[in-house]
Amino acid sequence: xxxxxxxxxxxxxxxxxxxxxxxxxxxxxxxxxxxxxxxxxxxxxxxxxxxxxxxxxxxxxxxxxxxxxxxxxxxxxxxxxxxxxxxxxxxxxxxxxxxxxxxxxxxxxxxxxxxxxxxxxxxxxxxxxxxxxxxxxxxxxxxxxxxxxxxxxxxxxxxxxxxxxxxxxxxxxxxxxxxxxxxxxxxxxxxxxxxxxxxxxxxxxxxxxxxxxxxxxxxxxxxxxxxxxxxxxxxxxxxxxxxxxxxxxxxxxxxxxxxxxxxxxxxxxxxxxxxxxxxxxxxxxxxxxxxxxxxxxxxxxxxxxxxxxxxxxxxxxxxxxxxxxxxxxxxxxxxxxxxxxxxxx
Amino acid sequence: xxxxxxxxxxxxxxxxxxxxxxxxxxxxxxxxxxxxxxxxxxxxxxxxxxxxxxxxxxxxxxxxxxxxxxxxxxxxxxxxxxxxxxxxxxxxxxxxxxxxxxxxxxxxxxxxxxxxxxxxxxxxxxxxxxxxxxxxxxxxxxxxxxxxxxxxxxxxxxxxxxxxxxxxxxxxxxxxxxxxxxxxxxxxxxxxxxxxxxxxxxxxxxxxxxxxxxxxxxxxxxxxxxxxxxxxxxxxxxxxxxxxxxxxxxxxxxxxxxxxxxxxxxxxxxxxxxxxxxxxxxxxxxxxxxxxxxxxxxxxxxxxxxxxxxxxxxxxxxxxxxxxxxxxxxxxxxxxxxxxxxxxxxxxxxxxxxxxxxxxxxxxxxxxxxxxxxxxxxxxxxxxxxxxxxxxxxxxxxxxxxxxxxxxxxxxxxxxxxxxxxxxxxxxxxxxxxxxxxxxxxxxxxxxxxxxxxxxxxxxxxxxxxxxxxxxxxxxxxxxxxxxxxxxxxxxxxxxxxxxxxxxxxxxxxxxxxxxxxxxxxxxxxxxxxxxxxxxxxxxxxxxxxxxxxxxxxxxxxxxxxxxxxxxxxxxxxxxxxxxxxxxxxxxxxxxxxxxxxxxxxxxxxxxxxxxxxxxx
Numbered sequence: 001x002x003x004x005x006x007x008x009x010x011x012x013x014x015x016x017x018x019x020x021x022x023x024x025x026x027x028x029x030x031x032x033x034x035x036x037x038x039x040x041x042x043x044x045x046x047x048x049x050x051x052x053x054x055x056x057x058x059x060x061x062x063x064x065x066x067x068x069x070x071x072x073x074x075x076x077x078x079x080x081x082x083x084x085x086x087x088x089x090x091x092x093x094x095x096x097x098x099x100x101x102x103x104x105x106x107x108x109x110x111x112x113x114x115x116x117x118x119x120x121x122x123x124x125x126x127x128x129x130x131x132x133x134x135x136x137x138x139x140x141x142x143x144x145x146x147x148x149x150x151x152x153x154x155x156x157x158x159x160x161x162x163x164x165x166x167x168x169x170x171x172x173x174x175x176x177x178x179x180x181x182x183x184x185x186x187x188x189x190x191x192x193x194x195x196x197x198x199x200x201x202x203x204x205x206x207x208x209x210x211x212x213x214x215x216x217x218x219x220x221x222x223x224x225x226x227x228x229x230x231x232x233x234x235x236x237x238x239x240x241x242x243x244x245x246x247x248x249x250x251x252x253x254x255x256x257x258x259x260x261x262x263x264x265x266x267x268x269x270x271x272x273x274x275x276x277x278x279x280x281x282x283x284x285x286x287x288x289x290x291x292x293x294x295x296x297x298x299x300x301x302x303x304x305x306x307x308x309x310x311x312x313x314x315x316x317x318x319x320x321x322x323x324x325x326x327x328x329x330x331x332x333x334x335x336x337x338x339x340x341x342x343x344x345x
Numbered sequence: 346x347x348x349x350x351x352x353x354x355x356x357x358x359x360x361x362x363x364x365x366x367x368x369x370x371x372x373x374x375x376x377x378x379x380x381x382x383x384x385x386x387x388x389x390x391x392x393x394x395x396x397x398x399x400x401x402x403x404x405x406x407x408x409x410x411x412x413x414x415x416x417x418x419x420x421x422x423x424x425x426x427x428x429x430x431x432x433x434x435x436x437x438x439x440x441x442x443x444x445x446x447x448x449x450x451x452x453x454x455x456x457x458x459x460x461x462x463x464x465x466x467x468x469x470x471x472x473x474x475x476x477x478x479x480x481x482x483x484x485x486x487x488x489x490x491x492x493x494x495x496x497x498x499x500x501x502x503x504x505x506x507x508x509x510x511x512x513x514x515x516x517x518x519x520x521x522x523x524x525x526x527x528x529x530x531x532x533x534x535x536x537x538x539x540x541x542x543x544x545x546x547x548x549x550x551x552x553x554x555x556x557x558x559x560x561x562x563x564x565x566x567x568x569x570x571x572x573x574x575x576x577x578x579x580x581x582x583x584x585x586x587x588x589x590x591x592x593x594x595x596x597x598x599x600x601x602x603x604x605x606x607x608x609x610x611x612x613x614x615x616x617x618x619x620x621x622x623x624x625x626x627x628x629x630x631x632x633x634x635x636x637x638x639x640x641x642x643x644x645x646x647x648x649x650x651x652x653x654x655x656x657x658x659x660x661x662x663x664x665x666x667x668x669x670x671x672x673x674x675x676x677x678x679x680x681x682x683x684x685x686x687x688x689x690x691x692x693x694x695x696x697x698x699x700x701x702x703x704x705x706x707x708x709x710x711x712x713x714x715x716x717x718x719x720x721x722x723x724x725x726x727x728x729x730x731x732x733x734x735x736x737x738x739x740x741x742x743x744x745x746x747x748x749x750x751x752x753x754x755x756x757x758x759x760x761x762x763x764x765x766x767x768x769x770x771x772x773x774x775x776x777x778x779x780x781x782x783x784x785x786x787x788x789x790x791x792x793x794x795x796x797x798x799x800x801x802x803x804x805x806x807x808x809x810x811x812x813x814x815x816x817x818x819x820x821x822x823x824x825x826x827x828x829x830x831x832x833x834x835x836x837x838x839x840x841x842x843x844x845x846x847x848x849x850x851x852x853x854x855x856x857x858x859x860x861x862x863x864x865x866x867x868x869x870x871x872x873x874x875x876x877x878x879x880x881x882x883x884x885x886x887x888x889x890x891x892x893x894x895x896x897x898x899x900x901x902x903x904x905x906x907x908x909x910x911x912x913x914x915x916x917x918x919x920x921x922x923x924x925x926x927x928x929x930x931x932x933x934x935x936x937x938x939x940x941x942x943x944x945x946x947x948x949x950x951x952x953x954x955x956x957x958x959x960x961x962x
Contacts, residue, residue, distance in 0.1 A: 020808070022820065051803045056648070057810075066808050067821065072800040074651055075810025076644070077674050083641035087648025087656070088800070090634055091607045095652070095800050113644075116637035316632060323627035330629040332600050332767040335593060339583045340530065341764070342385050344574070 013044040020070040026061060031182035031208035032129060036068055038188045039127075046096070046196050053096045056085040058105040061136050062129035062208075065100035079110025082117040085124050086312075093313045096196070099126040104134050107143040107163045118172035118201050120312040125195045125202045128165055133214035151213075165205045166304050167289040170282055175200040177285065177304040181207045183222040187233070187301060194303055200311050221299055234288070234302030239272035242298050249273075250297070257287055257297060277303045353568045359418035360524065360572055361426030364516070365443045366435030366456075368411040369401045371513035376413025377759070378517060382530045383417045384584035384761045387574030390417040391869060393425035393942065394757045398614070398697045405459075405467040410442045419573040423725075423869035423876075425758065427944040431523075433516055435459060435490070437468035444480075452484045454519070456512070458491035486565050490515055497555035501548045511552035518556020525571045528557050580763040587726040587755035588615075590762070591659075591685060592622030594733025596629050599655045601734065601772045602741055607654040608633045609645035611664065614697040615753040616687040619659045639667035643684065647671060650680040651809070653777060653799035655737055657683040662691045662704045669712050672746055676716045676835065678809045679787075679795045681740035681775075683733075688752040688865075690940045699940025700754035702865050703916035708748045709894050709923065715832045717839040719743070720894040722750040724868035727762035729755065732891065734770070741775040743842055744794040750893075752915075754942045755866045778805060786819035793838035795819075840895055849897040853879070853886035856906035859955055862932075864890040864920055867913050867943055874948035883956050890920070901928050909933060909955055913948050 018040040026032045043053070053071040057063035059078035066073030076084045081099045089097045106114050106128050117124055133151070134140040140153040144165065148157040169177045176198040180188040188206060195202035207218045220230045232242040232250065240250040241262070249272040251260050260267040279285065285305035291297040362379070366372045373394055380392050393414040402409030416426035431452040434440040436459040447453065460475055474480055475487060494512040501508055514535075521528050532550050539545040560566055585593070599606035610620045610633065624633040632654075636642040643658040650656035660668065665686050675682045688704045690696025708720045719739050723729045729751060736749040778784065778796035781804035787795050798805040807819060815822035816830055851860065852875070863871045868889050875887045888903060890896070904910055904924070910932040912921045918934035925932060935951045937943055 022808075049803070050806055051801055054800045066810070071806050073806075073808035073810075074648070074678075075808065075812065076647075077670055077811050080640060080644040080671065083636065083644035084648035084651075086636075086641070087607065087609055087634065087645030087650075088652045089648075090632055090645070091605065091649035091654040091656070092652035092800065112637050113641055116641070320627045320630060320632070324630075327628040330596075330626065332597060332770070335596055335600075335626075335629065336583075336764050336767060337581065340381060340385055341581050341583045342387060343581055344387060344577045344579055344763075 013050065015040040015044060017050065018043050018070050020068050022067045024068050025064065027212050029211040030061070031131065031206075031210070032062060032065070034182040034185060035127065035129060035188070035206055035208065036065065038185055038192060039069070042189050042192045042196070045193070048096045052094065053098065054088060055098045055100055056081045056088065057100040058102075058110055059136070060102040060105045060134070061210075062100050062102040063105060079105055079108070080113060081105070082110060082113040082124065082126065086113075086117055086120075086122050089122055089124060090313050090316055093123070093317060097124050099124055101126060101128055102135075103128065103130045103132060103142045103144040103165075107165060107168070115168070115172035118169055118174040118203065121173070121175055121200045121309055123200055123311045123313050125198075126204065127192075127195075128203070128205045129208045130165060130205050131208045131210035131214055132162075132217050133210050135210050135213055139213040164289055164292065166203075167286060169203040170285050170289055170305060174203045175309060176202040176306045177289075178203070179205045179207070179301045179304070181218065181221055181231075181301060182209055183218075184301070191303070194306075198306060200309065230298055232291075232298040232300050234275050234277070234300050234304065236275060236277045236303065239269050239274050241269065241272065252284075252287070255283070255287060257291060259296060259298075277306050279305070280307060352566070354525075354571060355568055356571050356573065358420060358572070359416065359422065360431065360570065361414065361416045361429045362431045362433070362520065362524075363412055363414040363429040363443060363446070364433045365410055365412040365439035366513070367402070367404050367438070368397055368399060368409045369404060370411070370435045371510070372396075372411045372413050372435070375513045375517045376415060378531045378534060379520060379526070380415055380759055381534075381584050382521070382526045383415065384582070384759075385530055386526060387577075388417040388419065388572055389422050389575035389577060389761060390415060390584075391422055391425045391760050392416075392758045393754065395941070396698055405436060405438055405464045407438045407442055407468060410439050412439075412443060417572060419575050421575060421577065423872045424942075424945050427946050433520065435512070435516065437464045437470055437474070440474060441468045441470065447483065449482055450484070452486065453480060454486045454488060454516075456490040456516070457487040458489045488519070488559075488565060493555065493559060494552050497551055498548050501551070502544045503548050507545075508548065511548050514549050514552040515556035515559070518553040518558075519560045521553075522557045522560030523566060523569055525569060528553055577761065578763060582761045582763055584759050585726050585730070585762040586618070586757060586759040587723065587729045587751055588618035588687070588757070589622055590726050590729035591733050591749075591751065592619050592626075594730040595623070595655070595657055595683075595737065596626050596631060597730070597770065598734045598737035599629070599631070601770055602655055602737060603772070603774050604653070604655040606631045607646060607649035607656045608659065609636050609642040609649065609656070610634070610659045611636050611639045611642045613639070613661045613664050615689055615756045616659045616661050616664070616685065618756070619685065619687075639664040640671060643668040643671040643675075643682075646682055647675055647678070647680060650675070650682050651678070651800070653797070655741070656681070657685060659685045659687070661687050661689045661697075662707065663694065665704065665707055665711070672718065673712045673714060673716045674811045675746035676712070676718060677811050677814070679744045680746070681744055681797070682746040683736045683740050683749055684746060685749045685751065687756045688750060690938075696940040698753065700752045700866065700942055701915050701938065701940060702752055702867070703919065703938070704750065705864075705893065705916065705919040705923070708750055715836060717836050717894070718746050718748055719839055719842050719892075720748045720750065721892050722865040722890070723755055724865060724889055724891065726755055726758055726760045730762070738773050739842060739845070741773065742794065742845075743792055743838060744797060745839065750865060752866045777802065781805060785817045787814050787817055793834065793841060843895040843898050846892045846895060846897050848899040849888050849890065849903055851886050851888045851903055854884060855886070857884060857886060858907070859884075859909045859911060859952065860886045860888060860903070860907040861911045861913065861948070861952060862888050862890065862920075862924070863913055864893060867915065870943035870945045870948050871913060873945035874952060877945070877949050878952050878956075883953070885952055885956065893920070893923075896927065904928055904930055911935060911951060911955060913943060913951070915942070
């Protein structure tokens with residue numbers, strides 16, 4: 001019943017309905033514009049009423065996102081968006097709660113909240129705007145910057161290793177892990193839809209170009225001439241084929257992924273690794289996440305893994321129901337007087 | 346003097362007992378059972394648990410000694426007692442640590458079995474104090490508690506270690522006999538505590554009964570005592586600790602405001618019990634979220650407040666330090682939230698299990714920017730119930746975070762509480778904004794509170810956050826004049842809460858030589874000190890602050906009516922500093938930072954000194 005009502009209601013919504021009255025203040029050419037546009041394009045079809053959607057963010061360029069969405073929004077403090085979102089979702093479980101965050105916000109100062117939101121499988125949708133740089137503080141290296149990165153705070157190159165966000169999410173037991181790219185609008189829309197449909201924590205990393213402080217960070221993945229050789233699009237149940245001519249594939253040699261040439265006469269499509277995003281065993285998803293460790297292997301985009309288990313917020317509701325059924329709804333009088341009491345005459 | 350079974354029965358008006366032993370000896374349990382039973386027989390009581398931060402410090406060590414002091418009386422009392430009349434020492438270390446506090450001529454009951462060479466050495470005794478002159482002047486009863494427990498439980502299926510662990514119930518049984526308390530409440534408690542483990546139930550119950558009968562039969566004890574029920578006001582009573590009263594207060598506040606209660610919290614001593622209590626109240630719809638850290642504790646509560654819950658977060662000083670940035674966010678977003686600080690010894694990790702009042706500056710000032718929040722402080726365990734409701738009321742009415750201060754002494758201490766009639770508790774329903782027309786997220790009502798528009802409400806979609814807000818519209822604003830205006834507006838909103846703050850009441854003469862001004866957990870010690878000064882025919886007045894920001898509007902006037910103001914505090918004079926700064930008047934500061942509450946004698950002695958009396962006693 002309620003679902004039908006919702007659908008009739010939201011059929012009228014368009015992308016424009018999700019645009020707030022605030023001027024968008026990102027730098028011209030920023031990849032964030034694309035993420036905003038794809039979200040606004042997808043949201044009318046989500047089957048959710050505008051008032052039931054909340055965007056929560058931390059601090060950074062990406063975290064201005066809630067101001068531009070005409071939904072409920074909360075621009076929080078640095079790193080804490082998943083924790084604020086968790087409280088809101090647990091208190092008010094029928095809301096659709098989204099987190100807009102960046103690589104500094106989520107992977108550095110907010111790392112603890114991120115892994116615990118994943119572990120608890122709280123029904124949140126987290127979009128990581130990963131530009132591998134601190135933009136709002138004007139160009140320091142971030143926890144996803146490649147080793148050796150020269151920035152204002154690392155004039156001789158950074159000496160630390162970056163996080164691999166999908167690997168971190170998988171390690172923290174996230175039930176939905178996906179990646180897209182700012183320059184692939186259709187693919188990103190698909191990923192946003194998939195995240196929205198997932199019941200449980202959904203983590204979507206979006207490679208996003210910062211044209212001011214880290215321009216071209218993803219050029220090999222976005223330049224028309226080379227991207228098809230450098231990106232592999234993950235599709236559930238499909239063999240892992242890529243390349244301009246669709247002539248390359250990935251084969252699993254034990255736990256090692258290797259690129260094979262489908263035209264060399266030695267390999268056929270039947271030899272290739274068939275992607276199974278529902279695999280209960282997370283090992284292959286980890287291998288996928290680590291394809292980026294080698295320059296010989298393509299970078300995957302798409303859904304790495306999706307598994308279903310009870311969410312934290314449902315667990316809380318179910319426990320309250322079960323205890324209330326057993327004990328009966330408490331009253332103020334019981335609260336105070338159901339104890340060892342005595343009378344003074 | 347009455348005689349029962351050939352033993353004297355002496356009636357006393359008040360007694361202070363201290364149980365002391367290893368931290369693994371179950372002294373806290375023994376003490377709290379004695380308290381609960383003592384409450385049930387109708388005495389007024391006050392307790393002071395005092396235990397080390399280590400859970401099971403090595404047995405026999407001085408630093409592993411855990412104590413529980415209990416003062417009970419047929420009169421109205423306010424403190425756990427300055428000096429115990431009776432000390433139960435389970436081992437030499439417990440005797441060594443606690444003997445100096447015992448009243449001259451007091452009763453010492455020792456577990457003789459534990460006075461072996463190993464334990465004596467660990468306690469630093471070169472000679473057994475039971476054999477030399479050390480205990481001269483005390484009434485010493487040596488009882489082989491371990492052996493007697495083992496004998497009583499020889500049929501038990503439990504192992505030797507487990508049998509020995511029942512000795513605290515034997516000791517409790519003895520004390521029940523000595524002070525004429527019934528053993529049934531504890532028998533029932535054992536039954537429910539160890540439900541499903543018949544062997545443990547049998548052994549602990551048997552140990553308790555054996556201790557009781559031992560008291561009756563042994564010739565060691567010649568005297569038994571009774572303490573008549575206190576002449577308390579008519580009503581239904583229960584015993585309550587400060588932390589339990591806070592939990593009950595917020596469940597009640599949620600019912601009274603018709604809002605769901607959300608607690609976001611991270612375990613920390615001495616606040617964790619509030620989380621434990623609240624997590625039991627699922628059938629009241631209470632949601633407790635044990636967060637990954639202190640910051641997530643408050644951040645989740647802020648999220649829940651945005652979503653329309655009565656949201657709270659519980660912690661102690663180090664946790665408040667971590668929550669500070671988020672408290673600023675709650676100030677900026679003007680969401681209702683209560684931050685509960687059960688103060689402990691600081692700085693840093695400090696003295697986790699000991700009490701202190703040194704977080705007052707942190708509560709009033711401890712945030713970046715101009716970030717005023719209301720601060721209120723509880724003064725006794727049962728007071729925690731009412732001030733929790735008060736904190737919730739202020740938070741909702743004024744759309745502001747509120748700091749509720751308690752301390753380890755109030756939190757773990759307990760007292761009989763005359764239960765309120767629930768129908769007489771005032772409701773305070775808060776309306777969410779639902780009307781779409783003319784909605785502005787930073788509009789103001791007559792209390793300067795902004796509207797609470799909760800996600801899920803059609804047509805009120807809006808954005809809030811930590812950036813400065815434009816007056817009325819709530820849009821981000823960097824306008825200098827707007828910022829100046831908003832900073833003053835937030836300050837004014839908190840200052841105007843004074844209209845709901847009751848005038849400070851002065852006990853005794855309304856003007857005169859000396860006013861003792863207190864706040865928080867020093868209430869009992871100050872009250873008892875003032876009682877004694879008055880009984881000695883000297884004149885002093887007393888006032889106790891519950892509202893520390895804003896102060897009651899008559900405070901300045903009250904201060905001006907006394908020649909001297911004495912402020913006793915368990916810190917280096919924080920309230921004294923605030924009073925000096927606010928009212929530009931000198932005060933006398935009495936400070937103590939030992940992780941322990943004031944003894945009433947310490948306050949009394951200072952009052953006497955100021956009044957030019959006999960310098961106390």
